[in-house]
Amino acid sequence: MKRNRLLLFSLILLCLSPYSHAQSWSGILDPKRAIDWSGAGVTGGIPNRTTICSTLNPGATTAQIQSALNSCPSGQVVFLNSGNYGLNSGLTVPSNVTLRGAGANLTTLTFTGSSSYYWGSYLIGFSGNYNGSADNGSPPGPGGSLNCSGSPGPPSTYTGCTQLRSWVGTNGLTGVYTKGATILNLSSAPAGLNVGDMLQLVQTDDQAVASTGPFVCSLSSAGCSREGEGLSYHDTAMRQNVKVVAINGSAVTVSPGIYADFWLSSKNPVAYWWGGDTRMAGVENLTATTGLGVWAGLLSHEASDCWFSGVALHVGNGSRQGFLIHLSRNITIQNSFLDVMAGGGFGSTTSYGITNIASSATLVQNNILKNVESPILTAGGYAGDVYAYNYDPGICTPSTGCTGIFTGHDVGGMFILLEGNIGPQIRPDTYHGNALFWTIFRNRLTATEQNMNQEAAIDLLAFSRYYNVIGNVLGTSGNSNNYECSNSATSNCGRFSPNIFRLGYPGENATTGSEAGVNPDGQVKATLMRWGNYDVVSAVNRFISSEVPTGLSQYANPLPASQILPPSLYLLLKPSWWPASKPWPAIGPDVAGGNISGLGGHAYMIPSQDCYTSISGNMTSFNAATCYASGTASAPAPPTGLQAVVQ
Numbered sequence: 027m028k029r030n031r032l033l034l035f036s037l038i039l040l041c042l043s044p045y046s047h048a049q050s051w052s053g054i055l056d057p058k059r060a061i062d063w064s065g066a067g068v069t070g071g072i073p074n075r076t077t078i079c080s081t082l083n084p085g086a087t088t089a090q091i092q093s094a095l096n097s098c099p100s101g102q103v104v105f106l107n108s109g110n111y112g113l114n115s116g117l118t119v120p121s122n123v124t125l126r127g128a129g130a131n132l133t134t135l136t137f138t139g140s141s142s143y144y145w146g147s148y149l150i151g152f153s154g155n156y157n158g159s160a161d162n163g164s165p166p167g168p169g170g171s172l173n174c175s176g177s178p179g180p181p182s183t184y185t186g187c188t189q190l191r192s193w194v195g196t197n198g199l200t201g202v203y204t205k206g207a208t209i210l211n212l213s214s215a216p217a218g219l220n221v222g223d224m225l226q227l228v229q230t231d232d233q234a235v236a237s238t239g240p241f242v243c244s245l246s247s248a249g250c251s252r253e254g255e256g257l258s259y260h261d262t263a264m265r266q267n268v269k270v271v272a273i274n275g276s277a278v279t280v281s282p283g284i285y286a287d288f289w290l291s292s293k294n295p296v297a298y299w300w301g302g303d304t305r306m307a308g309v310e311n312l313t314a315t316t317g318l319g320v321w322a323g324l325l326s327h328e329a330s331d332c333w334f335s336g337v338a339l340h341v342g343n344g345s346r347q348g349f350l351i352h353l354s355r356n357i358t359i360q361n362s363f364l365d366v367m368a369g370g371g372f373g374s375t376t377s378y379g380i381t382n383i384a385s386s387a388t389l390v391q392n393n394i395l396k397n398v399e400s401p402i403l404t405a406g407g408y409a410g411d412v413y414a415y416n417y418d419p420g421i422c423t424p425s426t427g428c429t430g431i432f433t434g435h436d437v438g439g440m441f442i443l444l445e446g447n448i449g450p451q452i453r454p455d456t457y458h459g460n461a462l463f464w465t466i467f468r469n470r471l472t473a474t475e476q477n478m479n480q481e482a483a484i485d486l487l488a489f490s491r492y493y494n495v496i497g498n499v500l501g502t503s504g505n506s507n508n509y510e511c512s513n514s515a516t517s518n519c520g521r522f523s524p525n526i527f528r529l530g531y532p533g534e535n536a537t538t539g540s541e542a543g544v545n546p547d548g549q550v551k552a553t554l555m556r557w558g559n560y561d562v563v564s565a566v567n568r569f570i571s572s573e574v575p576t577g578l579s580q581y582a583n584p585l586p587a588s589q590i591l592p593p594s595l596y597l598l599l600k601p602s603w604w605p606a607s608k609p610w611p612a613i614g615p616d617v618a619g620g621n622i623s624g625l626g627g628h629a630y631m632i633p634s635q636d637c638y639t640s641i642s643g644n645m646t647s648f649n650a651a652t653c654y655a656s657g658t659a660s661a662p663a664p665p666t667g668l669q670a671v672v673q
Contacts, residue, residue, distance in 0.1 A: 049062055050592035050594065050595055051465070051592070051595050053586060053587060053588060054496065054557065054586045054588075054591070054592075055465070055494055055496075055555065055583060056581065056582065056583045056584060057205075058205065058287060058581050059463060059465075059492055059494060059555065059581055059583060060441070060463075060465055060494070060595075061282075061285050061410055061441045062282065063410070063412050063443045063595055063596035064596050064597075064598065065281075065282050065356075065387060065410075066356070066387045066388065066389040066410065066411060066412040066443075066596060067333075067356060067357070067358035067360075067387070067388070067389025067391070067412070068306075068331045068332070068333050068356055068357075068358045068389075069269075069331050069356050072308065072333050072335060072358060072360075073101075073306070075101060075102060075103050075124050075308075076103075077101065077102045077103065078102065078103045078104075078105045079094070079097075079098040079099055079102040079103065079104060080094040080097075080098060080104050080105070081105045081106075081107060082094060082104070082105070082106055082107065083107045083109065084107070084108075084109030084110055084111055085111075086106075086111060087113070087114075088113040088114055088115045088116075088117065088139075091104065091106070091111070091113070091117060091125075092117055092118070095117065095118070095119055095120060095123055095125060096120060098120075098123045100121075100122040100123070101122055102123065102124070103123075103124045103125075103126050104123065104124070104125050104126070105126050105127075105128075106125070106126070106127045106128070106133045106135075106312060107128060107133070108127075108128045108129075108132040108133055109132075109133065109134075110134045110136060111133075111134065111135045111136065112136050112138065113135055113136065113137050113138070113139070114137075114138050114139040115137075115139040115140060115141055116137065116139070116140045116141030116142075116147070116148055116149045116150060116151065117135075117141070117149070117150045117151075118141060118150075118151055118152070118153055119150065119151070119152055119304075119307040119308070119309060119332075120304065120307060121304050121305045121306060121307055122305065122306045122307065123307055123308075124307070124308040124309075124310060125150070125308070125309050125310070125312075126308075126309075126310040126311055126312070127310070127311045127312025127313075128311065128312075129311050129312075129336070129649040129650075129651060129652075130311060130312060130313045130336055130337060130338035130363065130645075130648050130649055130650065131313070131338075131646060131647055131648055131649045132649070133311065133312040133313065134312070134313040134315060135149075135150070135312060135313065135314050135315070136315050136316070137149045137314065137315070137316040137318065138316070138317075138318070139318075140316070140318060140320050143325070143327055145321060145327075145352070146320070146321025146322065146346070146372060147318075147320045147321045147322070148320060148321060148322045148323065148324070148325035148350070149314050149316060149320060149322075149323050149324065149341070150309055150314055150323075150324050150325070151322070151324060151325030151326065151327065152304040152307045152325065152326050152327065152329040152332045152354075153304065153325065153327045153328065153329070154300075154302050154303035154304040154327065154328030154329050155300050155301060155302025155303065155328060189218060189219075189298055189299050189300065189301075190296055190297070190298040191212035191213050191214060191216050191276075191296065191297050191298075192212065192213035192294070192295070192296055193210055193211070193212055193213075193227060193289075193295040193296055193297045194211050194212065194213055194291070195211045195291075196209060196210060196211060196284065197209050197211075198211060198277070199211075200291075201291045203284065203286075203287065203288075203289035203290070203295070204284075204287065205283070205284060205285070205286060205287035206283040206284065207283050207284055208271075208279055208280055208281065208282070208283040209277055209278070209279050209280075210225075210227075210277070210278045210279075210280055210284075210297060211276060211277055212276045212277075212278060212297055213276065214276050215273075215275050215276050216273065216276070216278060216297070216299075218299075218301065219270060219273060219278070219299055219301070220270065220273075220301065221270050221271060221272060221273060222269065222270060222305075223269075223270045223299050223301050223303070224267055224268070224269060224270075224299065224303045224328075224330050224354075224355055225267070225268050225269070225270050225278065225280060225297050225298075225299050226265060226266075226267050226297070226298050226299065226353070226384075227265060227266045227267070227268065227284070227289075227295065227296075227297055228262045228264065228265050228295065228296055228297075228298065229262065229264050229289055229290070229293040229294060229295035229296070230261055230262060230293045230294050231243055231244060231261040231262060231263055231264060231293075231437070231438070231459075232250075232293075233245060233248060233261075234248045234249075234250070235248060235249055235250055235489065235545075235547075237549075238549060238579070238580070239288075239580050240286075240288050240462050240463070240491060240492060240580075240581075241460070241489075242263055242264040242437060242438050242440075242459070242460065242462075243437065243459060243460065243489075244256075244261065244263060244436075244437040244438075244458055244459030245261075246543055249540075249543055249544055249545055250437075250459055250460065250489070250544075251437065251456055251457060251458050251459045251460075251544065252456050252457050252458075252532075252533065252541075252542040252543060252544055253457050253458060253542075254458065255406075255436075255437060255458055255459065256405060256406060256435065256436045256437075256457065256458035256459075262407075263406050263407045263436070263437040263438030263459065264286075264289075264293075264407070264438050264440070265384055265386070265407035265408075265409060265438060266284060266285055266286075266386050266409045266410065267353075267354070267355040267384075267385060267386040267387075267409075268280035268281060268282065268284075268355070268386070269281050269330065269355065269356075278297070282387070282410070285409055285410050285440060285441045286409075286440060286441070286463075300328065302328075303328045303329055303330045303354075304328065304329040304330070304332060305329070305330045305331055305332070306330075306331050306332065307329070307332045307333075308332060308333045308334070308335065309324065309333070309334050309335075309337055310333075310334075310335045310336050310337070311335070311336040311337070311649075311650065311651070312336075312337060312338075313337070313338040313339070313340070313645075313646075314337065314338075314339050314340075314341075315339070315340040315341070316340075316341055316342070316345075317342060318341075318344075318345075319341075319342075319343075319344030319345050319346075319371040319372075320341055320345045320346070320371075321345075321346050321347070321350070321371075321372050322345075322346065322347050322348070322349070322350035322381075323339045323341040323345065323347070323348045323349065324337065324339060324348065324349045324350070325349075325350050325352070326349075326350070326351045326352065326354045326357045326385075327350070327352045327353060327354065328352075328353050328354065329354045329357065330354060330355050330356055330357075331355075331356045331357075332354070332357055332358075333357065333358040333359070333360070334349065334358070334359045334360075334362060335358070335359075335360050335361050335362065335650070336360075336361050336362060336649075336650035336651065337362045337363075338362065338363040338364075338365070338645050338648050339362070339363070339364050339365070340364075340365045340366065340645060341367060342366060342367070343366075343367070343368050343369040343371075343377070344369055344370075344371045345367060345371050345377060346370065346371045346372040346373075346374055346377065346378065347367075347377070347378040347379070347380070347381040347403075348364045348367055348377075348378070348379045348380060348398070349364070349379070349380045349381070350381050350383070351380075351381070351382045351383070351385045351388050352381075352383045352384065352385065353383070353384050353385060354385040354386075354388070355385060355386045355387050355388075356386075356387045356388075356389075357385065357388050357389070358388075358389045358390075358391070359380060359388075359389070359390045359391070359393060360389070360390075360391045360392050360393065361391075361392050361393070361603065361650040361653075361654055362393045362394070362650070363393070363394045363396070363645050363648045364379050364380070364393065364394070364395050364396065364398060364401075365396050365397070365645040366396065366397045366398070367379055367397075367398045367399060368397070368398075368399045368423065369399075370399075376399050376400050376429075377398065377399045377400065378398075378399070378400045378403045378405075379395045379398035379400065379401040379402060379403070380393075380395070380401065380402045380403070381403050381404075381405055382403075382404045382405065382408045382411060383404075383405045383406055383407065383408070383436075384406055384407035384408065385407075385408055385411070386408065386409045386410050386411070387409075387410045387411065388408070388411040388412070389411070389412050389414075390402065390411070390412070390413045390414070390416060391412070391413075391414045391415055391416070392414070392415045392416065392603060392632075392633060392634050392654070393416045393417070393634060394416075394417050394419075394634050394637065394638050394648075395416060395417070395418045395431070395449075396418075396419060396421060396638070396643060396645070397419075397421045397422065397423055398418075398428075399422070399428050399429065400428065400429040400433055400435075401416075401418045401429075401430075401431050401432070401449065402416065402431060402432045402433070403429070403432075403433045403434075403435050404433070404434050404435060404436065404439050404442070404461070405435050405436040405458075406436035406437055406438055406439075406458070406459075407436075407437075407438045407439070408438070408439045408440075408442065409438075409439065409440050409441055409442075410440075410441050410442070411442045411443070412442070412443045412445065412596050413432060413442070413443070413444050413445070413447065414443070414444070414445040414446050414447065414596065415445070415446040415447065415632050415633065415634060416431065416447045416448075416449070416634060417447070417448050417449065417632060417634035417635040417638055418430075418431040418447075418448070418449030418450065419635075419638060419643065420449065420450050420472060420474060420475055421643075422450075422475045428450075428475055429451070429453060430449060430450040430451025430452060430453050430471075430475065430481065430485075431447055431448075431449025431450060431451065431452065431471075432444060432447070432449070432451075432452045432453070433453050433454070433455060434453070434454030434455065434461040434464075434490075435454075435455055435457060435458060436457075436458040436459060436461075437458055437459020437460060437461070438459065438461065439454075439461035439462070439464075440461065440462050440463045441463045441464075441465075442461075442463075442464050442465070443464075443465050443467065443595055443596060444464065444465070444466045444467065444469060445467045445468055445469065445594060445595060445596065446467075446468050446469060446594075446611070446612065446613060446632060447469045447470070447471075447632075448469070448470040448471075448472075448613075448629075448631075448632055448634075448635055449469075449470075449471065449472070450471065450472050450473065450474055450475045450481065450483075451471060451472075451473060451475070451481050451482065451483060451484070451485060452466055452469070452471060452483075452484050452485070453482075453484075453485040453486075453487070454486060454487060454490045455487055455533075456487045456488050456489065456532055456533060456542075456544045459489075460488075460489035460490065460491070461490065462489075462490065462491050462492050462493075463491075463492045463493070464490075464493050464494070465493070465494040465496070465595065466484065466493065466494065466495045466496070466498060467494075467496050467497055467498070467595050468496075468497045468498060468591075468594075468611055468612075468613045468614045469498045469499075469613065470498070470499045470500075470613050470622065470625075470629045470632075471483040471484065471498065471499075471500050471501075472501070472502050473500065473501045473502055473505065473506045473524070473525070473526065474502050474505055479505070479522075480505050480506070480522060480523065480524045481521060481522050481523070482511075482521065482523065482525040482526070482527065482528035483498075483500040483501055483506065483525070483526050483527070483561070484498075484500065484526070484527050484528070485521065485527075485528040485531075486527075486528070486529050486530070486550050486554070487530070487531055487532065487533065487550075488530055488531065488532045488544055488545065488546055488547035488550065489547050489549075489550070490530075490547075490550050491547075491549050491550060491553045492553045492555075492581050493550075493553070493554050493555070494554075494555040494557075494583075495554065495555065495556045495557075495559060496555070496556070496557045496558055496559070496591065497557070497558045497559065497591045497613075497614040497615060497616075498559045498560070498613070498614075499559075499560045499561075499613050499614065499615075499625050499628045499629045500526050500559060500560070500561040500562070501526050501561045501562035501563060502562060502624065503562045503624035503625075504624075505524055506524045506525065506526055506561070506562050506563055507524045507563060508523070508524055508525045508526070508563060509525070509526050509527065509561065509563045509564060510525065510526065510527040510528075510529065511523070511525050511527070511528045511529070511531075511536070512527075512528075512529040512530055512548075512550075512551050513530065513538055513546060513548060513551075514536065514538070515536050515537055515538050516536060517536060518536070519531070519536035520534060520535055520536045521533075521534035521535075522534075523536070526561045526562075526563055526564075529550045529551040529554065530546050530547045530548055530549075530550035530551055531546060532544035532545055532546055532547075552575065552578070553575055553578060553581065554573075554575065555573075555574060555575055555583045556568065556570070556573035556574070557569060557573065557574060557586060558589060558591055558614070558615045559615070560614075560615050560625070560626060560628045562624065562625065565626065567589075567615035569586075569589045569615075571585055574586070589615075590616070591614060591615070591616060593610055593611040594611065603633060603654040604633060605633060605636075605655060608630060608633070608636075609630055612629065612630040612631070612632050613628065613629045613630070613632075614628060614629075615628060617629060617630065633653075633654055636653075637653035637654065640653065641653070
């Protein structure tokens with residue numbers, strides 16, 4: 027009995043450990059500034075499907091592969107043996123089916139044609155039920171599958187909508203939208219909505235820049251952006267997509283709970299749905315390549331709990347984006363390699379590696395992005411996503427320049443986590459509106475790009491409010507020579523200048539005035555939380571009280587009581603793909619003996635960088651199974667040997 031009690035006590039202590047529960051940012055970040063990111067990606071993880079319904083060999087046609095996919099029983103695999111498959115159109119993977127190759131270096135699909143959905147062409151994808159007219163007005167818009175009438179405008183003007191309800195509150199309280207709430211109260215029972223469906227939550231955007239506090243606005247006429255909205259969301263970019271888990275009259279229980287506490291009745295929040303989203307479909311262990319210019323190489327559209335794993339993709343110049351995640355939830359892109367994208371296409375002069383549009387809880391993890399103009403770009407209405415342990419080698423050949431590893435390029439993004447990535451720069455821009463509540467944790471940002479030489483490591487442009495920057499290793503010795511630019515017009519404060527931080531500027535130029543109709547924003551620095559970062563200019567771990575926004579009237583962050591940082595903000599344990607011999611965590615002020623020079627020992631190469639190096643950057647040699655040998659998952663030990671500057 028005594029032994030059982032001791033065991034129970036030990037389990038309780040484990041559950042209470044700051045390293046074992048999902049919200050490991052507790053004690054560092056105020057709960058209003060973060061969410062539980064452990065649920066990003068495929069719910070419960072990608073299933074290991076072992077039953078093969080059909081095996082095909084080189085020479086199989088597009089029609090034969092598509093027929094095998096369509097007839098495959100639920101939970102099974104269409105397997106493509108080693109070799110090159112010449113396909114004259116794209117492939118669409120249905121719900122509960124996996125398309126799997128023998129390995130990215132063994133199974134190659136060469137496309138001379140593509141498939142299409144209402145926005146454009148793709149090579150391989152998931153594409154659920156959707157009517158594009160829903161985004162031609164204010165979502166869900168008049169006409170189309172929602173059977174709405176009335177002119178385009180805010181949700182309050184809609185009439186006759188059979189797949190839309192006003193969202194009147196949470197947890198039985200009208201007009202109250204509690205962060206984390208899982209019970210949504212709708213204006214009436216949602217006929218036609220089913221358990222398992224994806225429900226999309228939307229409210230009308232702000233129509234002006236707020237002097238303080240959070241806001242979501244894209245209007246160029248109001249000074250919210252340089253060019254206005256980038257997509258046809260018509261002032262409804264604040265979004266979150268959730269899964270329906272229960273329906274009781276007009277009360278709908280969802281997962282996860284709502285991320286934000288700034289949903290307001292005055293902004294007419296609504297819930298809408300189509301049903302018929304593609305679910306639990308996957309693409310694994312193959313290469314897709316084409317000489318065509320396509321809208322997207324690999325597509326997830328109106329899909330839930332779907333994945334791309336161990337995939338190599340080459341769509342070359344003239345394609346708009348490599349991976350496109352659109353109007354989806356809980357999508358995973360992992361252990362993959364994207365090679366060479368530049369020049370844009372389909373109305374863009376820039377090519378985007380991984381684009382997320384109006385999707386939630388996406389997980390982009392352990393990928394290589396080589397020589398892509400804009401490796402990862404978010405483009406409107408995204409929420410709760412995790413981008414982690416991705417590697418951008420900083421090779422950038424387009425003469426127009428590149429954007430760093432991560433760019434926020436549209437309005438409405440909120441509560442995303444950037445963790446453990448290695449690349450040049452993180453930069454939310456002002457072209458189409460603002461994003462807010464990002465957390466940037468344990469990244470190695472070089473502040474260099476091959477054909478630019480230097481840039482700011484973290485460039486938070488105007489209206490990037492309530493950001494958290496914690497435990498990062500920033501800059502490159504001999505290249506970065508200034509810690510921060512904010513509200514200064516000096517020549518070393520432009521976009522391509524040697525700064526660690528660049529805060530609140532309206533655009534690329536070093537100006538204290540407006541640029542393209544956007545004004546500088548002092549609230550970027552005032553609301554920014556910085557804690558435990560190491561940079562090559564300061565050459566110390568900065569645990570500095572003045573960089574913690576303790577005095578804000580909204581979303582203040584208490585001064586952390588400890589300098590101990592958790593290894594991860596979304597992983598409970600070291601992941602299975604992490605090599606057993608590699609230190610965990612690999613980047614941060616508490617890391618010693620790192621194998622990246624010039625950083626005080628605070629950073630090791632991450633697995634995706636090791637993989638890239640081992641194959642000399644050659645995508646044709648890439649195989650996730652050989653690159654990422656399984657490690658041993660174990661609870662991390664507390665860090666030791668911390669040094670800091672405290673003020």
